[in-house]
Amino acid sequence: MSAPNEGSAQFDLRMMQRALQLASRALYRSHPNPRVGCVLVLDGQVLAEGATEEAGRRHAEIVALDEARARGIDPRGATAYVSLEPCAHHGRTPPCADALVAAGVARVVAAVRDPNPLVDGSGLARLRAAGIDCSCGLLENEARAMNLGFFSRIERGRPWVRLKVAASLDGITALPNGSSQWITGAAARVDAHHWRARACAVLTGIGTVRDDDPQLDVRHVASPRQPWCVVVDSRLQLSPTARVMHHARAGRLLVAHALPIAEAQRRAEPLLRLGVQCLALPEDPAKPGKVDLQALMRALAQRQIGELHTEAGARLNASLLTAGVVDELLLYQAPLLLGQGAPIAPFGPLQQLRDALRLSQVQVEALGGDWRWQARLSGG
Numbered sequence: 262m263s264a265p266n267e268g269s270a271q272f273d274l275r276m277m278q279r280a281l282q283l284a285s286r287a288l289y290r291s292h293p294n295p296r297v298g299c300v301l302v303l304d305g306q307v308l309a310e311g312a313t314e315e316a317g318r319r320h321a322e323i324v325a326l327d328e329a330r331a332r333g334i335d336p337r338g339a340t341a342y343v344s345l346e347p348c349a350h351h352g353r354t355p356p357c358a359d360a361l362v363a364a365g366v367a368r369v370v371a372a373v374r375d376p377n378p379l380v381d382g383s384g385l386a387r388l389r390a391a392g393i394d395c396s397c398g399l400l401e402n403e404a405r406a407m408n409l410g411f412f413s414r415i416e417r418g419r420p421w422v423r424l425k426v427a428a429s430l431d432g433i434t435a436l437p438n439g440s441s442q443w444i445t446g447a448a449a450r451v452d453a454h455h456w457r458a459r460a461c462a463v464l465t466g467i468g469t470v471r472d473d474d475p476q477l478d479v480r481h482v483a484s485p486r487q488p489w490c491v492v493v494d495s496r497l498q499l500s501p502t503a504r505v506m507h508h509a510r511a512g513r514l515l516v517a518h519a520l521p522i523a524e525a526q527r528r529a530e531p532l533l534r535l536g537v538q539c540l541a542l543p544e545d546p547a548k549p550g551k552v553d554l555q556a557l558m559r560a561l562a563q564r565q566i567g568e569l570h571t572e573a574g575a576r577l578n579a580s581l582l583t584a585g586v587v588d589e590l591l592l593y594q595a596p597l598l599l600g601q602g603a604p605i606a607p608f609g610p611l612q613q614l615r616d617a618l619r620l621s622q623v624q625v626e627a628l629g630g631d632w633r634w635q636a637r638l639s640g641g
Contacts, residue, residue, distance in 0.1 A: 267305040267340070276300050276342040277372055277399045279310070283321065284344045284407050286312040289458045289484045293565035295345055295375075295411040297321040301329055301366070303339040308332075315485065322347055322357040326364050337365035344404045346375040346397065349384040358384040362391040371397040372404035376415045410461060410567025413588070419558035420461070420569035424578060425453060425591040426605050433599035434575060439472050441603075448629030449593040454481040456591060460570035462489035462515075462561065465505075466577035467498055476504045477572065489513045489566065493577060495552050496520065497528035501535055509536035517560075519544045519552045545584075554584040578606035582618060582638075590620065592634040 266272050283298025291297075291313040299321035301308040309332065311324025319327065322343060329336045341347075347357040347369065361369060369388050374397055375381060385395045405412055413421040427445045428434045435441035443450065457463055458479045465477060470492055477490050490508040492499060497518045499505075508514035509532075516532065517540045518525060529539045540560060545553045561569060571581060581587050592605070611617060620636035627633075 267302060272305070273342070273370055273399060276302055276340075277344070277370065279307075280321075280342045280344045280372070281400060281403055281407060283310055283312040284404075287314070287321075290315050290486060292316065292461045292486070292488075293411075293567065294320070295408040297343065297345045299325040299344075300342040301325045301336050301339045302342065303336070308334050308336060308339055317353040320348065320354060320357050323354070323360055326360060335365075338367045339364075340368040340370060341366050342370045344372045344400075344407065346371045346373065346380060346382070347384040347388065348375065348377075348380050349387050350377075350379040356384070356387075358387040361388060362393065366393060368394040369396075370399055371395070372399055373397065373401045376412055378415075408567075409588075410569070414562045414565070414567040417562075419555075419562050419586065420566050421589070422558070422569045422571060422581065422587050423456065423460070423589040423591055424571045424573075424581060424587045425456060425593075426578065427453075427593040427595070428605055429595055429597040429599040431598050431600070432605050433602040434605055435603040436599065437602050439603075441473065444597065444599075445593045445595045445631045446629045449595075449631045449633065451481045452628055452633060453591075453593065454479050457488060457570055457572075458482050458484040460488045460568045461566045462491050462569050464491040464493065464569055464571045464573065466573045467492060467494040467496075468576060469572070469574045470494075470499065470503050470505055472574070474504050475572070476507065478508070487511065487513065488570070489515060491515045491517065491561065491566075491569075493517050493552050493554075493557070493573075495550055497525065497532070497539070499532060499537070501531060506535060506537075512536060512538075514538065515540055515564075517542055517552050517557050519550065545580075548580070551580070554581060554586055558586050575603045575605065575607055579608040582606050583608045587638050590634065590636050590638065592636075593628070594632045594634060596630060 280298040284296045287296040297313045299311045309325045309328035311321040313321045349358045409421040463477045515538045543553045545551045619639040623636040
């Protein structure tokens with residue numbers, strides 16, 4: 262990976278593309294930190310590379326600097342291509358901006374500013390104050406896409422919500438008797454686990470837990486961590502024998518309810534003893550007794566949940582969509598006609614076609630004998 266025209270637009274583009282490739286290595290591991298990649302270049306030669314490690318460990322810039330030094334290379338005078346503005350605050354680790362200054366790099370090219378109020382331009386400002394040439398904005402859209410949840414959590418105060426559904430060609434997700442395993446094939450199921458693995462949390466409803474008893478963990482792909490499991494359970498009816506309880510033993514099961522304090526204390530006590538974390542939320546003004554889903558999203562963002570993957574039943578799907586909290590649809594569709602059964606999301610009825618929920622940026626990919634539809638909800 263070398264080129265004689267370092268500093269040209271074409272060379273910078275290639276190096277930032279490489280930084281984004283490196284960032285993808287952190288896809289499953291960096292939560293709640295953003296996924297970042299860094300490339301150090303001097304005289305057209307790549308000196309070292311790095312990607313963000315697990316939370317509390319090294320950021321991408323430090324990994325690259327450490328790699329250079331381990332190989333006996335002095336990074337002084339190098340250009341650092343970073344897919345996110347270097348941090349300028351002390352969190353779990355020291356500021357990356359200070360490390361780049363101390364290393365004597367001459368130039369920093371960042372893809373996008375860090376929206377974290379503790380950074381938000383201060384990293385670039387610190388670098389410029391040290392005499393380092395800085396630019397920002399190269400492949401900004403791609404860099405934001407790499408960290409949709411991180412940007413959503415900080416800029417909108419709620420997670421990026423991806424609604425996953427498996428359905429037949431006529432839009433049925435389960436038979437009238439509740440049977441749904443398996444509508445789609447093995448390739449689709451493995452692909453769905455990749456999306457689980459990259460999420461900060463997987464959300465479902467008590468109806469799905471009761472009817473299907475899912476595990477909701479990552480099994481079909483290698484992942485260094487498991488996402489949180491969030492159950493919307495307005496009346497705290499979760500059984501201590503449900504399979505999702507294995508998340509409680511690992512300290513990552515959150516149950517959202519809308520019960521009055523006294524009743525919540527009584528119902529929550531046996532769950533709390535098993536390690537469940539219970540989250541009291543207001544009722545939905547339009548649906549008394551049900552959790553206010555917008556309040557849930559705000560609460561999850563406060564818990565540093567940025568990318569939320571939902572695998573729920575038809576009723577909760579409909580509630581999420583009508584609450585306006587879904588950003589993206591992930592639909593696995595099998596070449597089957599099932600006739601009657603549970604639909605994807607029975608909201609409505611609508612009075613006019615113009616009231617339909619519009620999808621954009623639609624992508625379709627074949628997976629074995631099935632298809633994966635990926636699309637944004639309007640505004641997502």
